[in-house]
Amino acid sequence: MHFFLDVILPIPLARKFTYKISPGEAEIIVQGMRVAVPFGKSKIYTAIAYETHHRPPVAYEAKEIHEILDEFPVVQKIQLKHWEWIANYYMCTLGEVVRAALPSVLLLESETKIVPVNLDQVEQDRLTDDEFLVVEALHHQSALRVQDVMDIIGRKRVLPLMNGLVQKGVIRLKEEIREKYTPKLIRYLRLNPVYEPETALESLLDSLQRAPKQHQAVLYYFSQLGQHRKPIKVSEFEKQSGTSKSVLKALVNKGVFEAYQLQADRVQFAPGQKEAKDIQLNELQSKALQDIRECFLRDQVCLLHGVTSSGKTELYIKLIQTALQKGQQVLYLVPEIALTAQLISRLKTYFGNMVAVYHSRYTGNERIEVWKNVGCQSEKAQVVIGARSAVFLPFSNLGLVIVDEEHEQSYKQFDPAPRYHARDAAIVLSNFHKAHCLLGSATPSIESFKNAKTGKYGKAEIPRRFGEVLMPEINLVDLKTAHRKKQMQGHFSQQLLTAVNETLSEKEQIILFQNRRGFAPIVECNSCGHVPQCPNCDVSLTYHQHKQQLRCHYCGYHMAMPTTCQACGSSKLDTKGFGTEQIQLELEALLPDAKVARMDLDTTRGKYAYDKLINAFEAREIDILVGTQMVTKGLDFRNVGLVGIMNADALLNFPDYRSHERSFQMMVQVAGRAGRTKKRGRVLIQTYNPYHTILQQVSTYDYPAFFKAEIYEREQFHYPPHLKIIKVTLKDRDFNKLNEASDWFAMSIRNVLQARVLGPEYPVVSRIRNQYLKHILIKLEGVAGVSSAKKSIKRVQQSFDAISKFRSVTVIYNVDHI
Numbered sequence: 136m137h138f139f140l141d142v143i144l145p146i147p148l149a150r151k152f153t154y155k156i157s158p159g160e161a162e163i164i165v166q167g168m169r170v171a172v173p174f175g176k177s178k179i180y181t182a183i184a185y186e187t188h189h190r191p192p193v194a195y196e197a198k199e200i201h202e203i204l205d206e207f208p209v210v211q212k213i214q215l216k217h218w219e220w221i222a223n224y225y226m227c228t229l230g231e232v233v234r235a236a237l238p239s240v241l242l243l244e245s246e247t248k249i250v251p252v253n254l255d256q257v258e259q260d261r262l263t264d265d266e267f268l269v270v271e272a273l274h275h276q277s278a279l280r281v282q283d284v285m286d287i288i289g290r291k292r293v294l295p296l297m298n299g300l301v302q303k304g305v306i307r308l309k310e311e312i313r314e315k316y317t318p319k320l321i322r323y324l325r326l327n328p329v330y331e332p333e334t335a336l337e338s339l340l341d342s343l344q345r346a347p348k349q350h351q352a353v354l355y356y357f358s359q360l361g362q363h364r365k366p367i368k369v370s371e372f373e374k375q376s377g378t379s380k381s382v383l384k385a386l387v388n389k390g391v392f393e394a395y396q397l398q399a400d401r402v403q404f405a406p407g408q409k410e411a412k413d414i415q416l417n418e419l420q421s422k423a424l425q426d427i428r429e430c431f432l433r434d435q436v437c438l439l440h441g442v443t444s445s446g447k448t449e450l451y452i453k454l455i456q457t458a459l460q461k462g463q464q465v466l467y468l469v470p471e472i473a474l475t476a477q478l479i480s481r482l483k484t485y486f487g488n489m490v491a492v493y494h495s496r497y498t499g500n501e502r503i504e505v506w507k508n509v510g511c512q513s514e515k516a517q518v519v520i521g522a523r524s525a526v527f528l529p530f531s532n533l534g535l536v537i538v539d540e541e542h543e544q545s546y547k548q549f550d551p552a553p554r555y556h557a558r559d560a561a562i563v564l565s566n567f568h569k570a571h572c573l574l575g576s577a578t579p580s581i582e583s584f585k586n587a588k589t590g591k592y593g594k595a596e597i598p599r600r601f602g603e604v605l606m607p608e609i610n611l612v613d614l615k616t617a618h619r620k621k622q623m624q625g626h627f628s629q630q631l632l633t634a635v636n637e638t639l640s641e642k643e644q645i646i647l648f649q650n651r652r653g654f655a656p657i658v659e660c661n662s663c664g665h666v667p668q669c670p671n672c673d674v675s676l677t678y679h680q681h682k683q684q685l686r687c688h689y690c691g692y693h694m695a696m697p698t699t700c701q702a703c704g705s706s707k708l709d710t711k712g713f714g715t716e717q718i719q720l721e722l723e724a725l726l727p728d729a730k731v732a733r734m735d736l737d738t739t740r741g742k743y744a745y746d747k748l749i750n751a752f753e754a755r756e757i758d759i760l761v762g763t764q765m766v767t768k769g770l771d772f773r774n775v776g777l778v779g780i781m782n783a784d785a786l787l788n789f790p791d792y793r794s795h796e797r798s799f800q801m802m803v804q805v806a807g808r809a810g811r812t813k814k815r816g817r818v819l820i821q822t823y824n825p826y827h828t829i830l831q832q833v834s835t836y837d838y839p840a841f842f843k844a845e846i847y848e849r850e851q852f853h854y855p856p857h858l859k860i861i862k863v864t865l866k867d868r869d870f871n872k873l874n875e876a877s878d879w880f881a882m883s884i885r886n887v888l889q890a891r892v893l894g895p896e897y898p899v900v901s902r903i904r905n906q907y908l909k910h911i912l913i914k915l916e917g918v919a920g921v922s923s924a925k926k927s928i929k930r931v932q933q934s935f936d937a938i939s940k941f942r943s944v945t946v947i948y949n950v951d952h953i
């Protein structure tokens with residue numbers, strides 16, 4: 136009898152592929168193990184074993200697998216079930232989910248390039264013969280492919296070897312972003328151990344009789360540190376003992392002292408310095424905690440609606456403690472891991488090394504470590520803090536999922552597939568595990584609030600801030616009036632400037648929010664009206680003054696800022712609109728003594744760039760922080776007296792059905808950064824439209840009014856949560872072909888679906904990276920029909936794919952697009 140194995144390949148093809156295996160292999164292989172398989176002409180992929188059976192494939196001759204890569208499954212049953220749900224619900228392939236889910240180190244393939252990390256520091260005796268050959272080759276070639284490695288060692292089974300080298304830190308995969316941050320190294324000093332016996336020390340001191348300064352230094356070392364043998368920082372030693380650098384150097388050269396470097400851990404923790412049970416909740420928090428616990432007796436999901444700085448995190452800590460006592464794993468999702476340094480250190484003070492962080496900016500090794508620790512239920516990853524991809528980790532005993540700031544749109548993956556919403560995927564995951572799920576927010580999403588209202592979720596509330604601090608006072612500044620009365624200085628109204636000055640003189644800090652980076656979104660010629668455009672995309676270029684560049688925020692294209700108009704040659708180029716960079720420059724001119732910093736995509740690219748800014752702000756090295764929406768997210772600063780929103784209108788006028796929801800959330804969140812400790816904070820919102828309903832609702836923190844109006848609008852205009860939206864995007868380089876293809880697609884969907892189908896239409900930006908885009912919006916009413924509708928759409932795509940002239944057209948589904 137023949138044995139076959141179905142595998143999932145990490146590629147966007149919908150079916151599973153069948154390979155031949157030997158009876159012996161069939162005995163070993165279980166679902167979730169990785170196998171290396173040949174695919175296509177010469178490719179090798181890492182695939183996930185799905186099922187063994189005896190049915191040969193009909194359409195093709197099954198090839199043999201290359202090798203089995205694991206002794207134990209790296210993917211658990213429940214995990215696969217969850218991934219299948221994601222693939223189905225978000226209309227992508229299981230292979231695409233696998234590719235997003237597994238750390239790339241676990242998915243080596245023939246195209247993967249490896250590069251050396253630090254060849255000089257390789258300890259050669261730790262290498263096997265084959266590894267040695269590969270390292271040798273890397274001395275001569277900057278990168279190797281899997282095929283090269285095969286050639287070098289003369290056999291096909293090479294993936295485990297490469298894995299081993301990655302794990303030994305000798306090589307890394309090329310696609311990984313290089314770490315920009317160089318860890319802070321601190322030099323330490325210790326006595327050479329040969330001088331530890333007392334007799335040895337005596338003869339050492341004797342031998343130094345003629346070098347009194349050196350003698351003195353050794354004596355000092357011993358009198359102060361002799362008993363403890365603790366390493367001491369070189370700088371500290373020099374200072375305390377009065378030893379000069381040259382004397383120390385002589386001692387190190389003689390081998391009396393050894394100097395060595397240690398990476399300074401930014402935060403060091405003993406396991407759990409504080410106990411969660413020591414947190415004293417106030418009355419409102421206790422009530423909310425009790426409500427959550429009661430709600431978990433009935434419901435799987437609970438929404439915690441707690442105003443900013445109400446102390447939601449303390450409740451999370453209590454709930455985590457309960458889960459840990461039961462030996463369960465906890466997943467703590469955050470929208471943006473880079474912004475959570477504060478949270479991580481808060482959690483570590485309670486749970487110490489049980490807290491692991493899962494982070495897409497981390498290198499392969501760090502990610503693998505968390506993956507493995509979660510997989511074997513190690514104590515080291517009992518609590519995982521992570522951004523959206525953490526929902527893919529191999530949990531087996533998940534007891535609690537917390538989705539912090541559940542309203543955040545960054546939970547939705549935009550590109551590439553799977554275009555999943557991590558909050559929703561987390562709810563489904565917790566369901567599979569029979570775990571509890573807590574959604575937390577000061578400004579819940581319309582969906583979640585509706586679910587809580589209709590009883591689908593449980594609900595708990597903290598209506599006031601911790602410590603009875605009042606919510607910041609929000610005032611609106613009418614820019615129209617300010618302009619008319621000539622009270623503007625740059626983009627600052629008189630009111631805002633005065634408030635800034637007052638806050639500075641009270642030695643408090645300021646956050647200014649402007650939801651655009653760069654200097655100015657548009658450069659325009661005053662003579663002919665020409666606006667420089669990106670050659671690859673249908674957008675105007677953004678001016679970045681610091682670099683004197685025009686940049687495209689869609690494709691990264693950039694050019695030097697022209698001095699004359701490219702259309703008419705006039706030198707009267709003007710900028711319109713403004714971004715964070717311009718605000719920073721204006722401030723520096725208006726307030727030369729204030730220390731101003733900027734937090735946006737441009738200033739936070741390195742791994743620790745955020746942390747550095749946040750630490751500097753916390754340490755009050757910065758007076759005014761200017762930033763994009765990054766400054767709205769969950770930061771807990773002690774000393775912010777004023778928050779300014781430079782221009783609310785840009786937010787409100789965004790052409791999208793969610794723009795009101797998003798504006799409300801962003802403004803209330805950024806306002807929430809002010810006055811978190813004792814004194815009441817202040818917020819000023821500049822706008823041309825102070826009577827806008829949303830602004831009125833923001834300034835009175837009236838979430839119920841906002842919800843009521845918004846849910847009514849959504850119903851009137853047929854938008855979620857009353858129905859589901861699937862956005863289909865078609866892309867092609869050929870404008871005419873795209874039009875024809877999208878007409879065909881929309882028409883076919885109209886034929887098979889009883890649904891509102893809008894489009895095809897051009898999006899606001901209708902060409903990106905030289906691809907033209909068209910959207911079709913499908914609105915599906917009634918939950919029951921949604922999954923059959925998705926099947927119908929997929930069938931339409933099958934017919935579409937069969938039309939040869941449309942072959943180049945890409946079709947993208949975005950389910951629950953936001």
Ligand code: ADP
Pocket residue numbers: 414415416417420441442443444445446447448449601771
């Ligand atoms: P939220 O997450 O709701 O915005 P936080 O959990 O960050 O609020 O709490 C705001 C501040 O109040 C934090 O600095 C926190 O340490 C403090 N705080 C909240 N609850 C307590 C408590 N029970 N005991 C002591 N401090 C608390």
Ligand code: ZN
Pocket residue numbers: 660661662663664665700701702703704705
């Ligand atoms: Zn011109």
Ligand code: ZN
Pocket residue numbers: 669670671672687688689690691692904
């Ligand atoms: Zn572009």
